Amino acid sequence: EGLVESRRRAGVFVKEHPDRVRLTVRARQIERDELGYFSGPEVQHWRALPWPDGERTRVTEAPVPADVAEILGAEAGELLTVRKRMVGDPGREEHRQLADSWIGSWVTEEIPAMRGDTGMGGMYDRVEEWAGRALTWREEVSARMPSPEEAEALLMPAAGVPLLRAVRITTLPGRGRQDARVVEVQDIRMSSALFAVGYPLPRGASAKWPVTPATSDYYSAPPVSEDGDTDESL
Template structure:
């Protein structure tokens, strides 16, 4: 059986979804909700806290608690994740061609430092967690829309910076990918995986995200020199890209696998049978 605050949160959630409490409108005062349900203010505060963590409402100092704009009520910018190129070099999709590096609080546009590799980055690079390596940190965004921005940390293994020292400093025209391709004499390739998590306070601040339950959209892009002859594939960078999941979605094509090449064979079993494969 649901606790009282969970029931109140459920009712308010439904009233928000139905439009009874529209985005931007104030919710009733806690004492009024408490009187409606016959509970204490503490119980209502717990219900409001739950809805705040879900990103549905926000508290505005000295003015009350308001319904936030929901992602399904705001047109998301769909990020088509593909590598493109113009006169400035490579960029990751047509929606961000006009984006530029924004200054960090200290004024620098690219913050180059050494730091211990987090576990997932270290795993991709095949090194021990905490291994010191070069990391290039940037804030990239739309200069005309303040909230349209992303954090991008490029983790670069030691062998790459030894071979291409420019990656530990100013990479020049075209950026790090041009420097690596010039050194290697062949093209790079990329692959990505997308996930979500909650932001740290520092990430939320840098991305101008609200102090509510809005997750990060995280794209981890792996840059490789592909295998050739007797040389195995080599990972030259792991880029950790984070942006607000409230403002952005990821778009990508859904190709047919080899087993689904057209023309297809007629199906021979009923999808709704218990032993049918899951979609």
């Protein structure tokens, strides 16, 4: 569970482990300032950190992971442009995240700057300038264990602490007869020992206020299937 660590020739030690009260809760919303877009007020002051070779954004072509490929409509293992960054708090060394931006092949064909320096405002500004309309975003949050390279880059304990993973999907809405297209899938990873994700829960159409009084008992009502029908066999 990541509560202890073994140190060679020294013994087994209880690790410092932040409790949940001290987790930094990350809001998931898109904001903007003079530098461009950023994801939530907690990270407005964060900046790109240098990799060991001094680069701040690594741009390369690499085989796209299967889950990312499915979202982009690509083949698993297809070579796509990926922009890799390590972003963090200049005042707190351990507060950092990895962010890999996998870019759809149609985007790099239309906007060659995606393979290099994207200039002021970054890649989102270049896409919106090219398209003449606003991008939209959604995220899928999950968790998994880190690779050794990820744990080292994020200054995580040697074992036992999972990654908090937010997969952000950037979409260019359709216009006229043109369908919406996925521009980018950004794979964001951070330590779950330091961060949590917080977001508001909007009311759906069925829960719009004022609400209709309940008419069934929660403990005796039959379950409802995914298509909304009552199913006594569920």
